[in-house]
Amino acid sequence: ECPEGRNMMKFRSTLPAYKEKDVILNAISQNQVIIISGETGCGKTTQIPQFILESEIECMQGAMCNIICTQPRRISAMSVSERIATERGETLGETVGYKVRLEGMKGRDTHLLFCTTGILLRRLLVDRNLMGVTYVIVDEIHERGINEDFLLIVLKDLLPRRPELRLILMSATLDAELFSSYLGGAPVVHIPGFTYPVKTHFLESILEATRYQLTPYNQVDDYGTEKMWKMSKQTPRKRKSQIASTVEDALSAADFKDYTALTQESMSYWNPDCIGFNLIEYLLCNICEKERAGAVLVFLTGWDDISSLKDKLQAHPVLGDPNRVLLLACHGSMASEEQKLIFNKPEDGIRKIVLATNIAETSITIDDVVFVVDCGKAKETSYDALNNTPCLLPSWISKVSAKQRRGRAGRVQPGECYHLYPRCVYDAFEDYQLPEILRTPLQSLCLQIKSLKLGSISEFLSRALQSPENLAVQNAIEYLKTIGALDENEKLTVLGHYLTMLPMEPKLGKMLILGAIFNCLDPVLSVVAGLSVRDPFLAPLDKKDLAEAAKAQFSHDFSDHLALVRAYKGWKVADGDQTGYEYCWKNFLSAQSMKAIDSLRKEFYSLLKDTGLVDSNPATYNVWSYDEHLVRAIICYGLYPGICSIVHNEKSFSLKTMEDGHVLLYSNSVNARHSRIPYPWLVFNEKIKVNSVFLRDSTAVSDSMLLLFGGSISKGDMDDHLKMLGGYLEFYM
Numbered sequence: 001e002c003p004e005g006r007n008m009m010k011f012r013s014t015l016p017a018y019k020e021k022d023v024i025l026n027a028i029s030q031n032q033v034i035i036i037s038g039e040t041g042c043g044k045t046t047q048i049p050q051f052i053l054e055s056e057i058e059c060m061q062g063a064m065c066n067i068i069c070t071q072p073r074r075i076s077a078m079s080v081s082e083r084i085a086t087e088r089g090e091t092l093g094e095t096v097g098y099k100v101r102l103e104g105m106k107g108r109d110t111h112l113l114f115c116t117t118g119i120l121l122r123r124l125l126v127d128r129n130l131m132g133v134t135y136v137i138v139d140e141i142h143e144r145g146i147n148e149d150f151l152l153i154v155l156k157d158l159l160p161r162r163p164e165l166r167l168i169l170m171s172a173t174l175d176a177e178l179f180s181s182y183l184g185g186a187p188v189v190h191i192p193g194f195t196y197p198v199k200t201h202f203l204e205s206i207l208e209a210t211r212y213q214l215t216p217y218n219q220v221d222d223y224g225t226e227k228m229w230k231m232s233k234q235t236p237r238k239r240k241s242q243i244a245s246t247v248e249d250a251l252s253a254a255d256f257k258d259y260t261a262l263t264q265e266s267m268s269y270w271n272p273d274c275i276g277f278n279l280i281e282y283l284l285c286n287i288c289e290k291e292r293a294g295a296v297l298v299f300l301t302g303w304d305d306i307s308s309l310k311d312k313l314q315a316h317p318v319l320g321d322p323n324r325v326l327l328l329a330c331h332g333s334m335a336s337e338e339q340k341l342i343f344n345k346p347e348d349g350i351r352k353i354v355l356a357t358n359i360a361e362t363s364i365t366i367d368d369v370v371f372v373v374d375c376g377k378a379k380e381t382s383y384d385a386l387n388n389t390p391c392l393l394p395s396w397i398s399k400v401s402a403k404q405r406r407g408r409a410g411r412v413q414p415g416e417c418y419h420l421y422p423r424c425v426y427d428a429f430e431d432y433q434l435p436e437i438l439r440t441p442l443q444s445l446c447l448q449i450k451s452l453k454l455g456s457i458s459e460f461l462s463r464a465l466q467s468p469e470n471l472a473v474q475n476a477i478e479y480l481k482t483i484g485a486l487d488e489n490e491k492l493t494v495l496g497h498y499l500t501m502l503p504m505e506p507k508l509g510k511m512l513i514l515g516a517i518f519n520c521l522d523p524v525l526s527v528v529a530g531l532s533v534r535d536p537f538l539a540p541l542d543k544k545d546l547a548e549a550a551k552a553q554f555s556h557d558f559s560d561h562l563a564l565v566r567a568y569k570g571w572k573v574a575d576g577d578q579t580g581y582e583y584c585w586k587n588f589l590s591a592q593s594m595k596a597i598d599s600l601r602k603e604f605y606s607l608l609k610d611t612g613l614v615d616s617n618p619a620t621y622n623v624w625s626y627d628e629h630l631v632r633a634i635i636c637y638g639l640y641p642g643i644c645s646i647v648h649n650e651k652s653f654s655l656k657t658m659e660d661g662h663v664l665l666y667s668n669s670v671n672a673r674h675s676r677i678p679y680p681w682l683v684f685n686e687k688i689k690v691n692s693v694f695l696r697d698s699t700a701v702s703d704s705m706l707l708l709f710g711g712s713i714s715k716g717d718m719d720d721h722l723k724m725l726g727g728y729l730e731f732y733m
């Protein structure tokens, strides 16, 4: 054996999971379902599938063994399978492979396959008994993603039909009992972990250490602080719902005077609505001055704050100096070369700083982390069933998440963790995060239930680990009926059938299907890809006007979506001349988003080809691509019933939707630049409740377009149309 292989073997045997190998294999052989919990980094994902594989090979069953291990994200499916192949001294695609949407690496000899949960669900569509599969491992179940909860209902039904199939659930945190009782009292194996102590700082102690060196967020005297505190308590509370924040409730119930002076001070430094970039910069400088080696992991909420903080730090004399600091980002949409950099050890004397989303909380382990900075938030979608409005807001993490984040600092030696919020805020965090199935719209899920022929949607969902509110289920079913994917009796329509072949939001699928049928696919591909990535139109705060003007040159017709189509077209031409970056820079476009759009267009095209709706000759499917009127109609077809009416008054206009009343446009919408819009309606992609309801990307459409392309023509919808159109139909029919 090569020395490298021996080193790997030695490394593997140091992981806590290794000591439990026999216990785990024993439990698996004696039970159809087991649950394994153990701290992040203890070797669950990389080791346990290998233990099973090796034991099967030992008893000469290797050829019969087929292990599928699901991951909630594509990036972890890819990086984990690659890691295991390396540990085994193989190349990816031999024994170990992976499959994610439209990408994969697997061969005839692959017996251990990593895939996203979505891929396994799609496999169940054509192979409902998972014939030939001997083990299913569902990883990271503590995350309680909607797909994982869905998969569990399906697998629970499958177990009696496949008595020899083994199901293994793996979780980083200890809410294992919940899963155990759901699955008929399945045994739980816990892998005892070992972590070094982590010194914990809350905002109070950070401020004490940095006193007089920082400008507070809100420079106010004591009296002012207390006044502000009182005022913030008086702002009207939101209606109580499942998504109401317990943090806010707890803080507003508390009395400012009861806090210690230091806590009072830290509460006035602390701004619950933004992440303190100055404080982070200061902390990072401090850490860089320390003698102690070790990487820094900074938890932020998403791509946008990662990239703005990265810009800020890159301009800093120390933190931006590549000879002293290796500054990296870690988020779900990064490219795979970028991914590998995170695991590399920097040269001596260079401090590695990784700005990450909560993807680094449990699914990706960076070994050399010694310092953790935690902003206390994560971006998650939430959904308010009563108003039927999804919200995407950074929200407070749970105590479990905070503990996970802290634990990342103590994996290889004692570490330090800086929580950027006062201790009393931490005390107000929920113990666990609300599962996704209880806080997101359920349309795609309901469509999947129908396509897997799982019977009545509400009956099926009532068997979930935690069932969503009935109102949320009804809203989703209504939506699917409105867009014509389900008929009156909840049966899949032809459109619905095609939509289930396209793993994306139904509205995006609808546009693609129509773009294919009407032979104007090219611009529609851009629209759909554009809606699937981070907004490519940048709006840096200090150059807001310039950026908005740059966007406006792409728009002569009251549509953000068509502006994107033109921006992409221009980029594609420029990119061919190697000047893509310059083009982006000049036009305030994100080069990364443009590239993402480019590759998503290819992905979507090939998904569409699988449905049989397009042939492979671009000349055919692009006959009408020049016709922007048609594209506008298709946008309307997809985004309906996301519509609002435009009410003009003397100087400008206001917007109204049926559910929300008055709504506003984001300032970077091209439609926000006008005082008149010569159309009666806007269709929009997304509305987000912040304080008011805001519409992101919108396109103006005419009455006739809305009538012809809005939804299906069933009685119930017609009533809605009538309400919306204020009698317009009666007048014309």
Ligand code: ADP
Pocket: 015, 038, 039, 040, 041, 042, 043, 044, 045, 046, 047, 079, 083, 343, 362, 365, 367
């Ligand atoms: P768990 O699933 O329990 O969180 P993993 O099996 O993912 O743990 O990781 C076990 C250990 O393997 C980690 O602590 C880390 O030391 C190492 N490891 C995992 N992935 C990689 C990688 N891509 N590169 C280097 N080391 C890795």
Ligand code: MG
Pocket: 041, 044, 045, 046, 139, 362, 363
């Ligand atoms: Mg893992």
